[in-house]
Amino acid sequence: MFVFTSDGKASVQVMYRNAQTGSAYAQGGYEASYGGYHIDDSSTFTFHIDGALVRTLIGKDLKRAYAISGNRLIVRSTNPNEHWRVVWERY
Numbered sequence: 001m002f003v004f005t006s007d008g009k010a011s012v013q014v015m016y017r018n019a020q021t022g023s024a025y026a027q028g029g030y031e032a033s034y035g036g037y038h039i040d041d042s043s044t045f046t047f048h049i050d051g052a053l054v055r056t057l058i059g060k061d062l063k064r065a066y067a068i069s070g071n072r073l074i075v076r077s078t079n080p081n082e083h084w085r086v087v088w089e090r091y
Contacts (some may be wrong), residue, residue: 002073002088010047012038014086023084027053043067044078 002012011034017028035050040063047062063078071090077083 002075008036009040010035012047025052025054025057028074034058 005008011032013032014026014030016026016029023031025031025033031053031055033047033049033052033054035048036071037045037047039045044063044065045078047064049057049060052058065076065078067074073088074085075088076085
């Protein structure tokens with residue numbers, strides 16, 4: 001679940017099928033963080049982490065590329081060393 005509010009707050013929660021699967025953003029197959037965001041331009045936003053399950057993320061600014069296609073939000077890292085993409089579907 002990825003929630004964005006109109007006043008610039010966001011929160012994200014992801015649970016991987018396998019508890020051993022994940023990334024630097026996850027612990028035990030689960031990731032969760034919240035904070036503020038701002039839209040940088042028509043293809044990127046910055047997510048400022050105020051709180052997270054993985055505490056080393058707190059205080060970081062995570063720049064993300066995004067695209068909207070129909071009811072889907074496609075998010076990926078702008079870091080060339082990270083090769084992931086997540087597709088969120090609006091309900």
